[in-house]
Amino acid sequence: MRLLSYCLFLFVLLLSSLCSNAQTDKAEAGIKTIMEENKVIGLSVAVVKKGKIIYTHSFGLKDVESNTALTDENIFRIASISKSFSATSIMQLVEAKKLSLDDDVSKLLGFTVRNPTFPQTVITLKMLLSHRSSINDSQGYFTLDAINPEKNPDWKKCYNAYEPGTDYQYCNLNFNMIGTMIEIISGERFDQYVKHHVLDPLGLYAGYCVDSLDKTRFATIYEYNSKEDKFTAAPGAYAPRSEEIRNYKMGYSTPIFSPTGGMKISATDLATYMTMHMQLGRYKKTKIISKKSAKQMQTKLSDKEGYGLAIMTTENLIKGKTMKGHTGSAYGLFSAMFFNPKEEFGFVVITNGCNGTYTDGMNTVMRSTINCLYDAFIAK
Structure with missing residues (x-):
């Protein structure tokens, strides 16, 4: 009887291994086709299922000039997915009762933030987080001097x-102001607050400050010129801004770190962070935010745009599935982080350069790769 049970166990193990190999082969064949069709330089992906990262892989090149292969250890500036790290930090401060989502932004920042056409209407922290502040980026967003x-x-x-x-x-200046308020309320420099209260508790190698990270792990980002059919490296993506940091003014210089788009992280570590949000604020035994805060971030304020507090909801990514997350694009990089909290699966996809075409409002490489991974690892 024991022998029969052991043989059955081995059979199940073998069958599971064969299925896993078939899933991997299907995903990687599909991704290689997507890369060829869209002139992708490099691509890092991660798949989460039931709270576990079940697949990670990196394809293509980290750096074209040196012909260096991209690996799972490489980190990218992930652009606007960074906003959710700022929002997560704000929710921690709200839970600690150090501020409220209904607080007047003017009082928090120390200078007047009012729409001149509606001077009596208070612009609140929640309005910034949900891009409903009536503020735009027409004057730039790399310094608070703009507003x-x-x-x-x-x-x-x-x-x-x-x-x-x-x-x-959608407005980047909103989140550079949010980062500033995190600094003012917490008393910690913005990049350090996120490191100490979000990244370190989750065991993630990431950050907003270039000089505090291993530069050899950065994936070079390439901008594509469609007219010339040419890629050009974009060193500005990792500009350290060391001189500006040396002359830093707490509570005002925060946009130097770009709370709106400056997080640098690997696809695998971003998948761990995403899993925390998918599990409503917890990862394994670590609590980052409460269930209430996590749900509030994920709840869209309007069907028109589907945006919550730095997390959007879309029905238009995977057929028949409600997905929550965020996209990013800057300097030629494209990124996507989307999950289904009900069925507990999710995906992270990051490219350091591609032809940049869009399909149904999303970068084609992001959309196609997520659907390829869904079909291979999640679909029944």
């Missing part, structure tokens, strides 16, 4: 014609 009435004579151009809270426009 500070004492610094920019054209500050009024930072505001749209509609009343704050009534409509949506």
Whole structure:
């Protein structure tokens, strides 16, 4: 009887291994086709199922000039997915009762943040997090001087014609202000707060400060010129801004670290972070935010744009599935982090360069790769 049970165990183990190999082969064949069709330089992916990372792999090149292969150890500037790290940090401070989502941004920042057409309407922290502040990026977003009435004579151009809270426009300046408020309220420099309260507890090698990371692990990012059919390296993606940091002014210089887009992390570590959100604020035994905060981040404020607090909801990524997450694009990089909290699966996809075409509002490489991974590892 014991022998029969042992043989059955070995058979199940062998069958599982064969199935796993078939899934991997299917995924990798599909991804290689996607890369060829879209002129992808390099691509890192990760798949999560039931709270576990079940697959990671990197394809193509980390650096074209040296012909160096991309590996799972390489890190990327992930662009706008960074916003969710800032929002997660804000939710921690809200839970600690150090601020409220309904707080007046003007009082938190120390200078007036008011739409001149609606001066009586308070612009709240929640409005910034959900891109419903009526603020735009027309004056730039790499410094708070853009929206500070004492610094920019054209500050009024930072505001749209509609009343704050009534409509949506995606705006990077919103999150550079959010990063500044994290710094003011916590007393820690923004990059250090995220490291100490989000990254370190999850055991992630990542950060906003270039000089605190191993530069040999950076994947070179390439911008594609469609007219010349040519890729060019974009060193600005990892500009250390060391001089600006030496002259840093706490509570104002925060955009130097780009809370809106400057996180540097690997696809595998980003998948761990995503799993925390998929599991409503917890990863294994580590609690980062409460269930209430996690749900609030994931709840869309309007069906029109499907955006919550730095996490969006889409029905248009995988047929028949509601996915939550975020995309990113900057300097030629494209990134995507999407999960289904009900069925507990999710994907991270990052490329350091591709032809940059879009399909149904999303980068084609991101959309195609996520669906390829879904078909191979998740679909029944």
